[in-house]
Amino acid sequence: MAADRGADGRRPATIKDVAAAAGVGIATVSRVFSGTGSVSPATRERVLAAARGLDYRPSALGRGLKLRSSGGIGLIVPDVTDPFCADLVAGVLACARTFGEHVILDTAHGDPAREAEIVDRLVEQRMDGVIAVPAGERAAWRTAAGIGAGVVFADRVPPGVRDVPAVLADDRAGVRTLTEYLVGLGHRRIAFLGAAPAGPATATAAGAVAEVRERAFRDTLAALGLTADEDLIVAGRHERDSAYAAAAGLLQRRGDVTAVLAAGHLLGEAAVLVARELDLRVPADVSIAMVDDVPWAELCDPPLTTVARPGHDIGYRACEVLLRDRARRTRGGPVLLPAELVVRGSCGPPRGGRSPGRPA
């Protein structure tokens, strides 16, 4: 039959070709490859040999159609280029591999519309599940979650969504730790360089994260009996130019701040750059600490004190939750992973006496 199949033939060999070549039924070939049912060793060997000869690869499409699932998971992140996201992706990949599932990756760049498109596509692909670092609002995910496959959020959750499992870093604790650390060093005029929501919609997942961090900062100060100076709490969009502008504005306006807590690596980067620009020595003139332990934190001079959010673990766990704990998925609240303080050289005791407005 079909002489144009297999090996270097035009079209790839199918299970039928293998069956014919081995002189068995297609059901038997299927059993050999899917491992189910029982086949005599002799037959199995014959089938395997035939398959080898024809260079047969079972088609995931055929199988997927029958099984009604593609055996893969979808992963949506804002941006692969961000070191935290990259870590997270690596974590998902590592876990997916242990389950033998493949991963379709796409980036939404914080755009809810784009995110919705991607979800649509994933649904069409009949993925076994979706892991997302969500951009969009609640509504978009309502519908998506309804569709067959499961959804797990990683790193953040659209505000108002409660019935979808999630794996998050303990941001609140992270910022608290950092704040306590700075206060412990003696700082009193600590600036908080936060992230403003990108668009007009304040109901984004990213916005919620920013809010949590800012609130954690305020709460921690309050708990320590200090009152936050509103003028020292500024927000730049999580974007290079905007972050830089915010940091520059802050440090020029208030020469008396002794420490800056940056709520994200782009903001931290801005702080470092601005400090260098203004000839402020770190940590002699200002201490700088930031959320996100990106690689450059260690290469900075001085190396930056940070709070490390476990991107890899978040990705890994999210994938586990999706694939392993399908059953008990909805139980309990989100999984919280600890954020760890990494002390390096960028923070020291405050040097009293920088007069307000000293740098021009």
Added chain:
Amino acid sequence: MAADRGADGRRPATIKDVAAAAGVGIATVSRVFSGTGSVSPATRERVLAAARGLDYRPSALGRGLKLRSSGGIGLIVPDVTDPFCADLVAGVLACARTFGEHVILDTAHGDPAREAEIVDRLVEQRMDGVIAVPAGERAAWRTAAGIGAGVVFADRVPPGVRDVPAVLADDRAGVRTLTEYLVGLGHRRIAFLGAAPAGPATATAAGAVAEVRERAFRDTLAALGLTADEDLIVAGRHERDSAYAAAAGLLQRRGDVTAVLAAGHLLGEAAVLVARELDLRVPADVSIAMVDDVPWAELCDPPLTTVARPGHDIGYRACEVLLRDRARRTRGGPVLLPAELVVRGSCGPPRGGRSPGRPA
């Protein structure tokens, strides 16, 4: 028919359900969704309405089976966590999106066996094509390239493979530029911190890249009438510990080097760290330049002079070559993308007179 289909019904609606609901044949529904053939506006509207009511999403598996392709591409990189790879991935994603194809991503971590496994999986998935930053040797890709879908290499090529299209950075020119730049500043004792192949097999793609860079260094010196000091050409594996050891060995042994050319960002990182450790001022005591313009290069103090390899563009072009130029794919040699010199503050004129062996 099938009351348990569609909307919030158990199983997702199929084309048949839509056809029934709209009172048309399934062929008509198919035509409406695939855009082929012609349907009267009235019928189209009726079908669309029915589909909306049932929340119908065409199954990519069914279509894929029929069309014998999944409409997606596979992407294999060594490690998403590497900034260059991340850029490359972003480039592929950006291009794939314009073609409406999705991307299955996996990481081989430089392990040819793992790479082969991934390729197998991608073949099973009947991907439209594969883009790879290859780890493995020629043999593994021989077979893979034979299988239906096309393969395009990005960033590097397994030695000995000539008949597979590729998109590469012009490494030779990059290293030449950097070398000429250093020589132009007056340096004569320039160390080359290169990458040694990871395993015993020297026939890996990564090994070939390392070789090209080292040769480019030598050739450039020769072209400028200088002779390379073999003692100053060292190699660390592209891995943190090994790179650090190599850099430390070099700078301790030869206090007379005035410039270090690092052939990759991990090697550059090592150079920076070692220089700091040995209290060498950059660029006053040593100039440092490196291949790969990673984000931290700008945040270093002083910011590092680098050669930027266009990761994003490489990914984008590779994807274009795969999807657009299917026809004329094999024509001509690999596509070479220019690498650009980014001058920052880490290189200056040599300071004559550092006595050999000065730092302990």
Added chain:
DNA sequence: AAACATCATGGAAACGTTTCCAGAAAACGC
């Protein structure tokens, strides 16, 4: 040796599409 469980096997019916083919209806030129 009869009755029975077990194993190995093949046929055939899904699974959800696309597409060829042919027929019906509508538009057209005279």
Added chain:
DNA sequence: GCGTTTTCTGGAAACGTTTCCATGATGTTT
């Protein structure tokens, strides 16, 4: 108005699997 094209439509046959079911061949128990 009648052939003739053109547009629209539905039936049915793939596409490559898995799996239910039936069947014949073993092996096991009395």
